[in-house]
Amino acid sequence: MSTSNPYQDDRGNKDRSIANPGGQGTAEARRKSGPVTGAPDTPFLIGENMTGGYGKGPDILHECTIAVDRGEIAVIVGPNGAGKSTAMKAVFGMLDVRSGRVLLDGEDITTLTPQDRVIKGMGFVPQTHNIFTSMTVEENLEMGAFIRTDDFRDTMAQVYDLFPILKEKRRQPAGELSGGQRQQVAVGRALMTRPKVLMLDEPTAGVSPIVMDELFDRIIEVARTGIPILMVEQNARQALEIADKGYVLVQGRNAFTDTGKALMADPEVRRSFLGG
Ligand SMILES: Nc1ncnc2c1ncn2[C@@H]1O[C@H](COP(=O)(O)OP(=O)(O)OP(=O)(O)O)[C@@H](O)[C@H]1O
Numbered sequence: 001m002s003t004s005n006p007y008q009d010d011r012g013n014k015d016r017s018i019a020n021p022g023g024q025g026t027a028e029a030r031r032k033s034g035p036v037t038g039a040p041d042t043p044f045l046i047g048e049n050m051t052g053g054y055g056k057g058p059d060i061l062h063e064c065t066i067a068v069d070r071g072e073i074a075v076i077v078g079p080n081g082a083g084k085s086t087a088m089k090a091v092f093g094m095l096d097v098r099s100g101r102v103l104l105d106g107e108d109i110t111t112l113t114p115q116d117r118v119i120k121g122m123g124f125v126p127q128t129h130n131i132f133t134s135m136t137v138e139e140n141l142e143m144g145a146f147i148r149t150d151d152f153r154d155t156m157a158q159v160y161d162l163f164p165i166l167k168e169k170r171r172q173p174a175g176e177l178s179g180g181q182r183q184q185v186a187v188g189r190a191l192m193t194r195p196k197v198l199m200l201d202e203p204t205a206g207v208s209p210i211v212m213d214e215l216f217d218r219i220i221e222v223a224r225t226g227i228p229i230l231m232v233e234q235n236a237r238q239a240l241e242i243a244d245k246g247y248v249l250v251q252g253r254n255a256f257t258d259t260g261k262a263l264m265a266d267p268e269v270r271r272s273f274l275g276g
């Protein structure tokens with residue numbers, strides 16, 4: 001490994017005790033307590049009180065907060081058009097927020113470009129157009145490593161360990177793969193930068209329940225390696241089951257924020273968002 005790799009040291013994701021001395025506790029509670037940059041209770045990644053929309057259009061997000069802490073999986077659920085993808089794009093810098101801010105490891109990154117956020121350690125898998133269909137699986141992974149100047153073969157081997165089918169199909173155009181396999185390519189591509197945090201927008205969209213379970217298992221595996229995961233999921237029930245923290249968004253606002261478990265148990269959340 002060369003020393004030019006910005007990700008090899010100080011990934012620091014496993015040390016929850018420093019990052020989050022209070023244990024659980026909702027982002028909402030943190031927000032109200034008034035976060036200070038670098039404060040011990042500031043989540044590792046937070047888009048805080050974000051208000052904004054597309055171009056000169058109306059606001060889509062209204063004081064919306066989403067966050068993920070070290071060692072955690074945070075899940076964003078809500079109806080179609082609620083602004084889940086918009087909130088993810090805002091955190092990744094694809095949307096100008098009119099107010100609010102984005103903090104990564106205590107640093108205010110609100111004005112950084114998406115590319116600079118990648119360099120800071122953010123990995124993002126968008127909901128659509130998340131692979132290069134005409135390129136092979138392996139070329140997709142190589143593209144993912146675009147910011148790296150060091151030898152990334154180890155990372156590629158790790159991605160192939162995580163998703164063995166991709167190794168088998170590495171010479172095939174990614175567009176020829178099944179939906180679930182394409183999503184593996186997309187996640188693998190994002191992992192090639194060795195991100196400090198991974199954002200996934202509907203990683204299980206359009207796949208069968210069996211493939212969904214399989215993908216969730218892989219996502220949990222990634223989280224266990226010390227990469228916090230912030231993801232949007234259509235399969236709300238299954239996603240909240242694996243979530244440390246859950247956010248229910250409605251019309252660009254935070255409707256409910258709690259642990260995944262508490263949201264699953266909340267009668268109102270169940271009735272309105274989980275089909276009873
Ligand atoms: N590029 C865009 N330009 C203008 N408006 C947009 C754009 N993308 C989304 N919107 C609008 O923003 C609102 C929220 O959309 P968004 O895609 O964030 O919702 P979502 O919760 O991700 O929905 P879904 O569950 O369907 O993925 C919708 O009213 C949508 O029409």
Ligand SMILES: [Mg+2]
Nearest residue numbers: 084085086127
């Ligand atoms: Mg969406």
